[in-house]
Amino acid sequence: MNAEKIPDIIISRLPVYLRALQHMADNGLKTTSSQELGEHVGISAAQIRKDISQFGEFGKQGTGYSIEYLLDKLREILKVDRRWDVIIVGAGDIGHALARYQGFANRGFNVVMIFDKDKSKVGQKIGEFTIEDTANLIEKVKAADIKIAMLTIPAPAAQEIADKLVQAGVKAILNYAPINLNVPKNVKVQYIDPATHLQRMTYYL
Amino acid sequence: MNAEKIPDIIISRLPVYLRALQHMADNGLKTTSSQELGEHVGISAAQIRKDISQFGEFGKQGTGYSIEYLLDKLREILKVDRRWDVIIVGAGDIGHALARYQGFANRGFNVVMIFDKDKSKVGQKIGEFTIEDTANLIEKVKAADIKIAMLTIPAPAAQEIADKLVQAGVKAILNYAPINLNVPKNVKVQYIDPATHLQRMTYYL
DNA sequence: TAGATTGTTAATCGATTAACAATC
DNA sequence: TAGATTGTTAATCGATTAACAATC
Numbered sequence: 001m002n003a004e005k006i007p008d009i010i011i012s013r014l015p016v017y018l019r020a021l022q023h024m025a026d027n028g029l030k031t032t033s034s035q036e037l038g039e040h041v042g043i044s045a046a047q048i049r050k051d052i053s054q055f056g057e058f059g060k061q062g063t064g065y066s067i068e069y070l071l072d073k074l075r076e077i078l079k080v081d082r083r084w085d086v087i088i089v090g091a092g093d094i095g096h097a098l099a100r101y102q103g104f105a106n107r108g109f110n111v112v113m114i115f116d117k118d119k120s121k122v123g124q125k126i127g128e129f130t131i132e133d134t135a136n137l138i139e140k141v142k143a144a145d146i147k148i149a150m151l152t153i154p155a156p157a158a159q160e161i162a163d164k165l166v167q168a169g170v171k172a173i174l175n176y177a178p179i180n181l182n183v184p185k186n187v188k189v190q191y192i193d194p195a196t197h198l199q200r201m202t203y204y205l
Numbered sequence: 206m207n208a209e210k211i212p213d214i215i216i217s218r219l220p221v222y223l224r225a226l227q228h229m230a231d232n233g234l235k236t237t238s239s240q241e242l243g244e245h246v247g248i249s250a251a252q253i254r255k256d257i258s259q260f261g262e263f264g265k266q267g268t269g270y271s272i273e274y275l276l277d278k279l280r281e282i283l284k285v286d287r288r289w290d291v292i293i294v295g296a297g298d299i300g301h302a303l304a305r306y307q308g309f310a311n312r313g314f315n316v317v318m319i320f321d322k323d324k325s326k327v328g329q330k331i332g333e334f335t336i337e338d339t340a341n342l343i344e345k346v347k348a349a350d351i352k353i354a355m356l357t358i359p360a361p362a363a364q365e366i367a368d369k370l371v372q373a374g375v376k377a378i379l380n381y382a383p384i385n386l387n388v389p390k391n392v393k394v395q396y397i398d399p400a401t402h403l404q405r406m407t408y409y410l
Numbered sequence: 411t412a413g414a415t416t417g418t419t420a421a422t423c424g425a426t427t428a429a430c431a432a433t434c
Numbered sequence: 435t436a437g438a439t440t441g442t443t444a445a446t447c448g449a450t451t452a453a454c455a456a457t458c
Contacts, residue, residue, distance in 0.1 A: 009425075015404035019383060033439065041385055045439095046427055053441050061440040062434040079407045086403070093305055097298035098399065103383055107400040108407065147410055148403060172406035174399060178224060178308055180246055188406040192397055194303065194379060195312040198291070198353060199220035201377035201393040202284045202313065205352055214449075238415065250415095251451055258417050266416045267458040 010051050011078075016041050017048070018074045025067050033064035080108030087146050089161055090153035091116035091124075091131045094176050098150055099126045109148070113140060117157075134161070141168035148172045155179040162189075215256050216283075221246050222253070223279045230272050238269035285313030290349060294366055295357035296321035296329075296336045299381050303355055304331045314353070318345060322362075339366070346373035353377045360384040367394075 020040045024032055034045040034052075041048075052058055052065075058073050059065045075081040086109050088095050099114050114126060117134035124131050132140065141149075149170045151158060158177035165173060171187050178193045225245045229237055239250040239257075246253075257263055257270075263278050264270045280286040291314050293300050304319050319331060322339035329336050337345065346354075354375045356363060363382035370378060376392050383398045 007424075011408050012405050014408070015401040016385075018404065019398075019401060020385060023384065035439080044427070046429095047425090049439090049441065050426080057441070059440050060434055061432070062438045064439060077408065078404050079410055080404055084403075084407060084410075093298075093302035097302050100298055101399070103400055107404065109400065109403055148406070150399065171410055172403070174402050174406075179228065180221075180225060188409050190402040190405060192399070192402060193224075194306070194355065194397070195308055195314065196220040196224060197379050197395040197397060198289075198314055198377070199223065199283050199285055199312065200217050200395060201353070201379075202289060203216050203219070203282065204393055205284060205289075205376055212448075240415080249451070251453095252449090254415090254417065255450080262417070264416050265458055266456070267414045269415060 006054055010054060013041075013043065013047075013051055014074055014078055016043075017051075018071065018078065018080075021067050021071050021074070025071060029067055031064050032067055032070075034059075036064075075108070078108075082108065083110045084108055084148050085110050085112045085144060085146055086148045086150060087112060087141060088114040088150045088152060089116075089134065089137065089165070090151065090176075091118075091121050091126065092152060094152040095150075096126055098152065099129055112144065112146070137161070138164050138168040141165065141170060146170060148174075150174040150176065152176045211259055215259060218246075218248065218252075218256055219279055219283055221248075222256075223276065223283065223285075226272050226276050226279070230276060234272055236269050237272055237275075239264075241269075280313070283313075287313065288315045289313055289353050290315050290317045290351055291353045291355060292317060292346060292351050293319040293355045293357060294321075294339065294342065294370070295381075296323075296326050296331065297357060299357040300355075301331055303357065304334055317349065317351070320345075322358075342366070343369050343373040346370065346375060351375060353379075355379040355381070357381045 017037065020037060034048040038045040038048050055077050058070050088098050088111060091114055095114060099111060104111060113132055114129045115132050115134045115137050116122060121131050122133045147170060149165050151161060151173055153161060155177045158179050159181060162173060162181045162183060166183055166187055173189045175181055175189055176192050178195065181189050183189055222242065225242060239253040243250040243253050260282050263275050293303050293316060296319055300319060304316060309316060318337055319334050320337050320339045320342055321327060326336050327338045352375060354370050356366060356378055358366060360382045363384050364386060367378060367386045367388060371388055371392055378394045379397065380386055380394055381397050386394050388394055
């Protein structure tokens with residue numbers, strides 16, 4: 001892995017490659033080519049080769065890429081060759097869905113706590129988790145050294161909670177609240193808002 | 206609105222502007238500038254002016270943009286100046302969350318049906334909806350002339366259902382299944398996968 | 411009028427693609 | 435060896451930014 005700055009647009013494609021390769025591995029495939037991978041993910045073969053080559057020479061002329069080897073390398077690059085503890089803030093419908101989601105474990109994540117500010121929810125169980133009070137958020141997150149949070153609360157409270165997460169040392173926020181968050185630039189935010197995603201498609205209808 | 210082809214990257218920013226403007230309007234603001242809007246959404250003022258100017262001259266020198274007017278124009282451009290009927294396929298946790306989500310109505314969408322293939326779920330209620338059998342998907346979607354679907358089923362079944370949606374005339378799919386879908390190129394797909402979004406951030410941790 | 415801000419042009423910057431030597 | 439496919443270069447294409455005349 002070289003020291004140059006890699007553009008974010010390249011980083012954003014790596015998880016897509018990772019997922020497709022995992023899928024191939026699950027189907028028992030051993031090797032693939034930039035051509036084949038490109039067809040799977042809808043990206044040109046040239047771009048895939050260029051993206052991957054930013055980090056090293058992981059392929060072999062004539063035969064392509066070993067799927068297991070490339071998986072290992074991509075996981076290493078994306079730092080999901082380990083397990084990250086993640087919290088959920090907001091025990092509504094989406095918080096519940098995420099708490100029960102089985103897809104995190106084999107992709108590098110481990111939900112460890114779920115918070116809500118509603119006192120009537122605090123103490124209730126969601127699967128193995130007991131809902132904790134948002135009042136204790138900063139303290140608990142600091143103590144457990146959590147770096148990643150998923151925010152599933154209504155928009156009006158989102159900025160305030162984001163500030164608390166930042167204060168507690170969180171560096172990556174997956175925001176389901178339909179609002180832009182202001183955070184220091186060393187904190188990353190990804191947005192998931194179904195209405196926004198739908199509006200990106202209606203233009204073409 | 207001119208006839209030239211507008212790049213998708215510009216289209217993808219419009220819903221973000223729309224949401225921020227809606228937020229400003231809700232707070233009683235009447236006008237804004239490219240500068241102010243840019244600060245809200247984290248995009249440069251020059252780019253916002255350039256994006257908006259692709260579609261017409263909606264601002265005034267010296268005073269900026271009328272929020273209501275720009276909202277109207279953006280809604281028109283994105284075709285959310287109307288209400289689109291939308292279906293949900295998959296009555297699991299995410300399907301339930303989307304069925305109950307209150308944020309669609311004022312952003313151009315109206316959930317009208319929810320499907321599941323599990324016979325033990327079919328007939329059950331989610332709020333006002335009765336879960337319908339996926340076996341009747343094509344027929345019902347065609348009859349109601351639905352163009353937009355949200356797919357919230359496990360990955361292994363997603364491609365098969367996507368094929369049915371396409372066959373039924375759906376032109377936009379919001380896919381929550383962690384898998385790439387192959388669809389004709391006149392059908393749009395947007396992907397929501399929390400693990401992929403998280404992996405886009407771990408690189409920077 | 412003076413100040414502010416647009417819409418647009420030209421310059422810069424960055425990303426994608428095509429092509430091919432290297433080599434497995 | 436012959437065929438296939440990488441990694442990389444150069445060319446192309448597209449997006450962003452800076453700057454400013456126009457004008458509200």
